[in-house]
Amino acid sequence: MEENKLRHVVLFKFNEESSEEDIKKVEDAFIALADKIPLIKDFEWGTNNSPEGLDKGLTHCFLVTFESEADRDAYLPHPEHQAFVEVLKPHLADVTVVDYWAK
Secondary structure: OOOOOEEEEEEEEEOOOOOHHHHHHHHHHHHHHHHHOOOOOEEEEEEOOOOOOOOOOOOEEEEEEEOOHHHHHHHOOOHHHHHHHHHHHHHEEEEEEEEEEOO
C-alpha cells in the first residue's frame, strides 16, 4: 500500500489591477519550484471553473505534495520559495492554504 502524502493546497485571488502577464509570471514562477526544490514530490495546478459561485474570488489552485511535515517545513523558508513569494506579493489580493495528509 502506498504511503500517505502530505498535500499543500494553495489558493490565490489576484489583485484586480494585475494584468494577465503579471499573473502568468506568478504561475510560471510557482511551476518552476517543482524543478528547483527536490523536496517537492508532486505538483499540479489549475484555474477555477466551478459553476457553484463559492470560490470567494479565488481563481488559482496549486497542489504541492511532500513526503513529510519536515519536508514541508523546510520548503516554506527555502530560498527558491521565498524568491517566488517576492514575485507573488505585488499581485496577491488573498490566499488560502490548507495542508492535509491524503488518505
